[in-house]
Amino acid sequence: MAHVILVMALLSYTVVTLLNLLGADMAGYQQVIALVSLAAILALQLRHSAPGANRAPLWQRCLTLTAQALLTYLPFFVFQAEWGAMAGFLAGSLLLLLPARVGWSLYGVVGASLSVPAALEGRSVLVVVYLCQSTLLTGLVTYGLSRLSELVKEVHSARDELTHMAVTEERLRFARDLHDLLGFSLSAITLKSELIHRLIPQHPQRAREEVQDVLSVARDALADVRRVARGFQDMSLEQEVSSARSVLSAADIGTTVRVSLGSVSTQTSSVLAAVLREAVTNVLRHSKADNCNIEAIQLDGNVHLLVANDGAAPDHHEHSVHGGSGLMNLEARVRAIGGEVKAGRVDGTRFRLRVVVPAEQE
Incomplete structure (x- = not known):
């Protein structure tokens, strides 16, 4: 469910940007460029938001981040400020894939960079602030939902591992208890049986007494087995x-x-x-x-x-x-x-x- 929520949120941001672009007066080739660029950025973002993406080799992370940065900033020359929402994906990817100090620094740089195209277009201060703030917010949402999805997966994996460990521990407990409880009893039975074997020819009365002891030890061993089966070890x-x-x-x-x-x-x-x-x-x-x-x-x-x-x-x-x-x-x-x-x-x-x-x- 966490992964579904993440994918739906990324799709929603992409669709919002697409609707903004389609609402503007664009030529046919511009619409094609918009669709191709949005699809490429979405694919890269899904890759960056996948669990374990931050453990990929550094060169791979740098390569895909560079591709996402190019796809984020080059369309500004065609679509201008209408393309601004896509910078939020780049901001979130930087937080996901890079070390904290570097990632948060570049995250702030990406947010501030949206003021440049808006200012060049002569937009008002409120629009500039809105573009920077929405970019940073989109980056945080992307980062938070991606980390949530990864953490949920790790929790499920940890729960399965804990279950496996609990079963293993119970098996070890049962084996340990069985060894500790029955080792002594079986050794005593073996010892007394050998003693009875030696006593029978010349001391039959003593042998009969030892037989009673063997029976008593055997009954105790049976009781021990039942106690182990019940988990009762006093x-x-x-x-x-x-x-x-x-x-x-x-x-x-x-x-x-x-x-x-x-x-x-x-x-x-x-x-x-x-x-x-x-x-x-x-x-x-x-x-x-x-x-x-x-x-x-x-x-x-x-x-x-x-x-x-x-x-x-x-x-x-x-x-x-x-x-x-x-x-x-x-x-x-x-x-x-x-x-x-x-x-x-x-x-x-x-x-x-x-x-x-x-x-x-x-």
């Missing part, structure tokens, strides 16, 4: 600490836990629970740990979460052919609530993950 840090202790113990990894928390917002607790779940999953999958230390301490308005384990040998690799993106997911979650993550090897064979986040979210 998790409890204290519950996750308890689950981590149980899984690490089943893997014969000595676990030291220290938790000292006060008032913690639901969002902070959910993020830290996801961090702890991913950290324990990495301990199980990416190390040969014998000991793991978990600390969650609230200090000076922040919650400090530390997960450290040994057995992070450089030659130990995950057996799965699929790569992971857990640490990147955690960094995204933590930074979203104003926290920071530090992770890396310590003393060669120890790996430490430290997270600091605000205890309360605004």
